[in-house]
Amino acid sequence: MNTTEVRIVEVGARDGLQNEKTLLPADVKIALIDRLSSTGLKTIEATSFVSPKWVPQLADAAEVFRGIRKVPGVSYPVLVPNEQGYQRARDVGATEIAVFTAASEAFNQKNIHASIDESIERFIPVLERAKADGVKVRGYVSTVLGCPYQGDVPVGDVVRVARRLYELGCYEVSLGDTIGVGTPAKARAMLHAVAQELPISALAVHFHDTYGQALANILACLDEGVRVVDSSVSGTGGCPYAKGATGNVASEDVVYMLHGMGVHTGIDLDLLIATGAWLAAQLHKETASRVTKARTAV
């Protein structure tokens, strides 16, 4: 691999916390995001403007977004499911949003009772308003390497959905192995197929470590040319489809690997480890970061 720079998209405060049972008060979330921005991270997903009924953990989205210190040069995307969410996000000054769909028909049907195409249609008004407002949009495609309901997901479906999000104006499309079943050769082949249709510079990878494969998958995708990696500090966030299993890959472990390979991330790993350890204490759980476990073991 010949690369000097990788951008980490830190998703712990949204994708991570959304799957944590311990409810954190808004001031702790604000402290988390402020700590994260002090590590040198340039993209920190801050919260989600979904209905509080769906995700009670993030019911305080407006308060959190208002409360965080906006560091110049750092993006704070927020998840937005529909126009109401978009309006709430804009009301507090969000300048970057994220939208999400799945590459699996069965997953979309189970989760939002819509087909893939319908799910994309639903956020076209959001994308149109974002374009008019000069708001950047990141797109998530989940279940790119497997689905808890339909099993295998055809690569062609991943390509189609990713291309559609890109055509609709997403500056970056994050390809997510939601259930963590993927292995390196499949991950790389999937990325390769998508990169035939849209620029690899517009792609990110998002791996869950449920089967312990996340770093190997990231390595394979770096070899394929991706330069943006989603991860979650302290590995925050479980796997909603396998309770007790690990969810998002830990940012600390990704950064440790990258720095060990001579790749520049702009992140202070020691500060990131300290932030992850602090968050784990707030959540009353053991960190899922191997690096942090190794560093703090005696």
Place this chain on the structure above:
Amino acid sequence: MNTTEVRIVEVGARDGLQNEKTLLPADVKIALIDRLSSTGLKTIEATSFVSPKWVPQLADAAEVFRGIRKVPGVSYPVLVPNEQGYQRARDVGATEIAVFTAASEAFNQKNIHASIDESIERFIPVLERAKADGVKVRGYVSTVLGCPYQGDVPVGDVVRVARRLYELGCYEVSLGDTIGVGTPAKARAMLHAVAQELPISALAVHFHDTYGQALANILACLDEGVRVVDSSVSGTGGCPYAKGATGNVASEDVVYMLHGMGVHTGIDLDLLIATGAWLAAQLHKETASRVTKARTAV
């Protein structure tokens, strides 16, 4: 990576158990090894004929080795530190042994109060007897990517030690990242350097997952051409230099990755998972295999 076959060297019954505090009775160890051979594994490190004073867990080496069912086509190497150990191993019929040293001067001094060269000299009589007896010898080189005492380990030292073991008659040299600090580019560069001096078909890699890097390192080394991987069922074995941290990479997770990549191992993954879960229960600890955790999570 273009490969169809990888051989897993299962080290759980020796390298793994040696670092576990819970003492297992001989009949449980025998059951473990017999279960492992039923999975299709072709190389199963069985025990160690070191002094029982050093490793109380393996004081029953002779009883265990005598008790296991010797499946035709399966190798059961045993660790041997010196001529006394060799004699004990031969007395119970061992036909393959393993010897070990470190690539780090500081590590050898701390552990056996000898230089690298002295440590190698010490087992030359063992290697001579093995050659005369037609006994196969596997060589371990530890601390190939870092040392708990001296930190960095020069690649030249790894190359020199590996070459010496090979010249002395080891049919295979296993390169071990004992403290698990290595990252993929360094792992690959180290392997590449060693492979300039001896055939890559005579090399194995042995990663500890202390920093979560093991599978990524294995992937990088597979790309470099290695086809033999050491691992430990259920990730058995802690890290003696970072208590509470993970040790050996779990065989289940390695096999899951390999099978997902279309690589043939000859191993029945379901049987391996069942064996690891059973062993974890015997040790009264949670499995360190992510795959097993994900499969058994509800």
